Amino acid sequence: MSVAEQTQQLIPAGTWKSDAVHSSVGFAVKHMVVATFRGEFTEFEATLAGGEEPKLTGVVKAGSVRVQDENLTGHLASPDFFDVERYPELRFESSSIRRDGDALVAPAELTVKGVTMQVEVRGTIAGPVTDPYGGERIGLTLETTIDRTEFGLDWNAPLAGGGFAVGNDVTLTAELELVLEQ
Amino acid sequence: MRILALSGSLRRDSYNTQLLRAAVELVPAGAVLELYDGLAVLPPYDADIAPAPAAVVDLRARLAAADAVLIATPEYNGSIPGQLKNALDWASRPFPDSALRNKPIALTGASTGSYGAMWAQADLRRVLGVVGARVVGEELPVAKADEQFGAAGQLVDPELRARLVAHLALLVAEAQRTPIAA
Numbered sequence: 001m002s003v004a005e006q007t008q009q010l011i012p013a014g015t016w017k018s019d020a021v022h023s024s025v026g027f028a029v030k031h032m033v034v035a036t037f038r039g040e041f042t043e044f045e046a047t048l049a050g051g052e053e054p055k056l057t058g059v060v061k062a063g064s065v066r067v068q069d070e071n072l073t074g075h076l077a078s079p080d081f082f083d084v085e086r087y088p089e090l091r092f093e094s095s096s097i098r099r100d101g102d103a104l105v106a107p108a109e110l111t112v113k114g115v116t117m118q119v120e121v122r123g124t125i126a127g128p129v130t131d132p133y134g135g136e137r138i139g140l141t142l143e144t145t146i147d148r149t150e151f152g153l154d155w156n157a158p159l160a161g162g163g164f165a166v167g168n169d170v171t172l173t174a175e176l177e178l179v180l181e182q
Numbered sequence: 183m184r185i186l187a188l189s190g191s192l193r194r195d196s197y198n199t200q201l202l203r204a205a206v207e208l209v210p211a212g213a214v215l216e217l218y219d220g221l222a223v224l225p226p227y228d229a230d231i232a233p234a235p236a237a238v239v240d241l242r243a244r245l246a247a248a249d250a251v252l253i254a255t256p257e258y259n260g261s262i263p264g265q266l267k268n269a270l271d272w273a274s275r276p277f278p279d280s281a282l283r284n285k286p287i288a289l290t291g292a293s294t295g296s297y298g299a300m301w302a303q304a305d306l307r308r309v310l311g312v313v314g315a316r317v318v319g320e321e322l323p324v325a326k327a328d329e330q331f332g333a334a335g336q337l338v339d340p341e342l343r344a345r346l347v348a349h350l351a352l353l354v355a356e357a358q359r360t361p362i363a364a
Contacts, residue, residue: 078283
């Protein structure tokens with residue numbers, strides 16, 4: 001593919017699938033007001049449709065939520081938070097992807113705990129490059145911030161000095177390495 | 183549809199136990215409410231005790247066999263009684279996949295004061311949330327409990343009776359929609 005063709009299309013035509021080993025999906029939230037706490041989802045799949053109307057879809061297995069403490073992991077999976085038995089998947093579906101300066105912008109529908117909201121995801125794109133095995137790869141970094149209470153994840157605990165244990169604003173991040181399907 | 187009912191009080195003439203006895207007649211058609219009476223024989227929770235004592239095995243089996251749970255708690259010093267917390271601590275193990283995990287549970291509480299064990303119910307909700315249970319509906323406070331029961335143990339206040347009927351209907355409805363696969 002020539003350079004000229006690449007500039008015409010934000011993402012080259014074809015179907016790009018996330019490489020599970022070299023991709024990650026996580027979240028960050030304020031903890032005890034002062035610190036940033038991070039967790040991740042270990043099982044997910046992202047599909048990027050390239051071409052004239054690029055589109056990114058993602059499915060995350062809610063039950064794959066992981067943090068360092070197994071008791072907290074269990075609590076996050078429970079009805080207080082993600083309620084993974086009733087809502088086994090988080091879903092992401094962009095309606096479009098466009099360039100805004102150096103940034104990638106994707107208005108999308110995000111579904112968490114059965115609630116679908118409009119979000120705007122921003123990030124960067126790198127590639128494509130040719131890997132040692134002859135495959136084509138693209139890198140995407142994506143980020144958006146949501147209010148978790150809008151999705152029904154409203155657990156909290158007040159702090160003695162004011163404020164709450166867990167912030168409402170949650171930053172969702174995805175670092176995706178996507179491989180062009182042959 | 184089997185509802186296991188736990189009274190947090192061991193007292194023979196407990197208002198909370200009376201409340202659960204009154205609830206036996208008020209469950210929706212097709213549901214059966216069974217009173218658990220083993221709270222007093224549970225030993226203090228100790229993770230070193232293995233295998234689990236017979237009373238604990240019995241409690242876990244009854245919880246596992248129940249489609250839903252109704253807990254009536256008194257309020258001791260502003261919170262739930264130690265023996266009820268002890269039962270929940272036993273039942274919550276192994277964590278997170280215990281017999282309480284995702285179990286629909288409705289709360290109520292009776293007291294002779296004006297507040298109907300509201301603090302105890304709030305604490306109970308928090309504990310059950312951490313355990314991973316599915317707490318259904320709001321608190322159902324039964325205040326001035328010494329004035330609420332007739333000679334046959336029936337609830338004399340039609341409004342309270344209607345609220346308990348609605349509470350049980352909500353619990354059964356929740357149990358019927360659990361689990362949902364997608």
